[in-house]
Amino acid sequence: MFEQIYDKANKIAKEILKQKEVLVVTHIDADGITSGAIAYESLKRAEIDVEIEFVKQLGDDEVEKIKDRNKFTWFTDLGSGQIDKLKDLSFAITDHHVPISTHKMQLNPNDFGLDGTIELSGAGTTFLVASRLKKRRSIFDFFDTNLDLLKLAIVGAVGDLQDSVYCKLVGLNRKLLEKAVRNRIVEVVKDLRFFGKQTRPIVKMLEYNNDPVIPGISGEENNCLNLLKLLNIDPWKRWIETSFEEKRKIISELVKICINYGMHPEKIYRLVGECYILLDEVEGTEKRDAMEFSTLLNATARYGQEEVGLRVCLGEDEAFRKARNLLQNHRKVLSSGLKLVEEIGVEELENIQFFHAEDEIPDTVVGIVAGIVLNKINQEKPIVAFARSDKGVKVSARANKKLLDLGLNLAEAIKIAAEKVGGSGGGHKIAAGATIPEGKEEAFLIILNEIIAEQLKVGK
Numbered sequence: 001m002f003e004q005i006y007d008k009a010n011k012i013a014k015e016i017l018k019q020k021e022v023l024v025v026t027h028i029d030a031d032g033i034t035s036g037a038i039a040y041e042s043l044k045r046a047e048i049d050v051e052i053e054f055v056k057q058l059g060d061d062e063v064e065k066i067k068d069r070n071k072f073t074w075f076t077d078l079g080s081g082q083i084d085k086l087k088d089l090s091f092a093i094t095d096h097h098v099p100i101s102t103h104k105m106q107l108n109p110n111d112f113g114l115d116g117t118i119e120l121s122g123a124g125t126t127f128l129v130a131s132r133l134k135k136r137r138s139i140f141d142f143f144d145t146n147l148d149l150l151k152l153a154i155v156g157a158v159g160d161l162q163d164s165v166y167c168k169l170v171g172l173n174r175k176l177l178e179k180a181v182r183n184r185i186v187e188v189v190k191d192l193r194f195f196g197k198q199t200r201p202i203v204k205m206l207e208y209n210n211d212p213v214i215p216g217i218s219g220e221e222n223n224c225l226n227l228l229k230l231l232n233i234d235p236w237k238r239w240i241e242t243s244f245e246e247k248r249k250i251i252s253e254l255v256k257i258c259i260n261y262g263m264h265p266e267k268i269y270r271l272v273g274e275c276y277i278l279l280d281e282v283e284g285t286e287k288r289d290a291m292e293f294s295t296l297l298n299a300t301a302r303y304g305q306e307e308v309g310l311r312v313c314l315g316e317d318e319a320f321r322k323a324r325n326l327l328q329n330h331r332k333v334l335s336s337g338l339k340l341v342e343e344i345g346v347e348e349l350e351n352i353q354f355f356h357a358e359d360e361i362p363d364t365v366v367g368i369v370a371g372i373v374l375n376k377i378n379q380e381k382p383i384v385a386f387a388r389s390d391k392g393v394k395v396s397a398r399a400n401k402k403l404l405d406l407g408l409n410l411a412e413a414i415k416i417a418a419e420k421v422g423g424s425g426g427g428h429k430i431a432a433g434a435t436i437p438e439g440k441e442e443a444f445l446i447i448l449n450e451i452i453a454e455q456l457k458v459g460k
């Protein structure tokens with residue numbers, strides 16, 4: 001079933017192998033960084049000169065700059081949406097975003113009837129080509145190469161939340177996972193799907209979890225402490241340091257709380273699912289767990305330090321120390337952001353709620369703050385957050401599954417409203433963003449409020 005996509009990966013790899021030098025252009029997030037790292041490392045191993053550039057998006061300006069470099073360019077985790085702009089450039093694309101057209105040098109799971117949002121990530125797509133980048137051909141040609149980079153393909157998929165719908169990786173991601181397991185690169189563990197099992201005290205892991213939000217536990221440090229005391233478990237040790245019996249006790253206690261609260265079984269099931277352990281990384285570090293690894297990479301990207309993230313993927317210790325500092329700093333920024341929203345409050349319109357962080361929260365973090373705030377307040381309306389950025393006002397909007405079921409589509413609503421006030425935007429149904437000119441916030445809110453009213457009315 002996947003033969004055709006492997007076949008095309010092989011062909012693209014052959015073209016890349018003809019190059020002496022390649023420019024890798026990739027996206028700034030965990031999937032983009034791992035994609036870039038896979039391309040970068042595999043090219044180096046094939047003795048091809050390689051440079052790498054990170055871009056937030058592939059707009060006209062970026063494309064012009066890339067064309068000026070006059071080099072064969074390998075776009076990873078982006079490019080499929082802009083392929084019409086790439087004429088008179090020699091390139092390869094390994095991307096999983098919906099493509100606007102097909103191309104012989106584009107590898108994209110959507111072109112093969114796969115769902116690029118869950119069945120293969122940018123990193124996975126890039127790995128398929130990297131696994132065929134063999135400098136010297138031999139009778140063992142049918143063996144894949146660069147198998148060690150599979151772990152980055154798994155981290156990239158998890159970074160793009162491709163495992164979150166089914167609480168496990170599916171589609172071609174699953175094939176890659178199976179290969180990683182067979183080669184003892186990754187171990188699959190059924191466990192609590194909370195963040196921080198390797199690195200955080202259990203009490204903090206419980207407190208900060210919000211998928212699903214557990215009433216009385218999420219965001220409630222004291223209750224978490226009491227729960228653990230009641231179970232006679234040291235709250236300050238880490239999850240990986242607890243015994244099987246202790247884990248069992250905690251999980252069954254959490255399930256009980258959810259049932260008592262009348263939570264939907266579908267949500268309760270989300271507590272436990274697959275977790276991916278990277279076997280050649282040191283236990284108790286962020287790099288050991290795919291979820292924590294991808295969070296670490298995102299922390300570097302959010303503060304303009306994606307090069308550090310790249311070097312973490314390439315295994316550099318100094319970069320790893322820097323990345324950990326960035327993550328620690330990120331936690332501080334998040335908690336002061338949440339404090340700020342508590343102080344200024346969230347205002348409500350008929351169909352949306354919003355806050356304006358001015359320049360008190362970085363524009364790269366305001367979306368996460370909005371997501372956490374939404375979990376704590378009125379769940380019936382999507383939340384919109386504003387923050388100043390160097391290009392105008394950054395808008396971040398977040399919703400939940402319940403609102404999507406009612407017909408909400410934030411990507412579409414945000415795009416239309418932003419364009420009407422002279423900005424631009426887009427994203428996903430559940431999370432979208434835009435940049436609008438300063439002073440247009442009110443006009444934007446009024447338009448958005450109307451569009452969303454329409455969406456929800458149709459949904460009913």
Ligand SMILES: [Mn+2]
Binds near residue numbers: 032077096122160
């Ligand atoms: Mn991606």
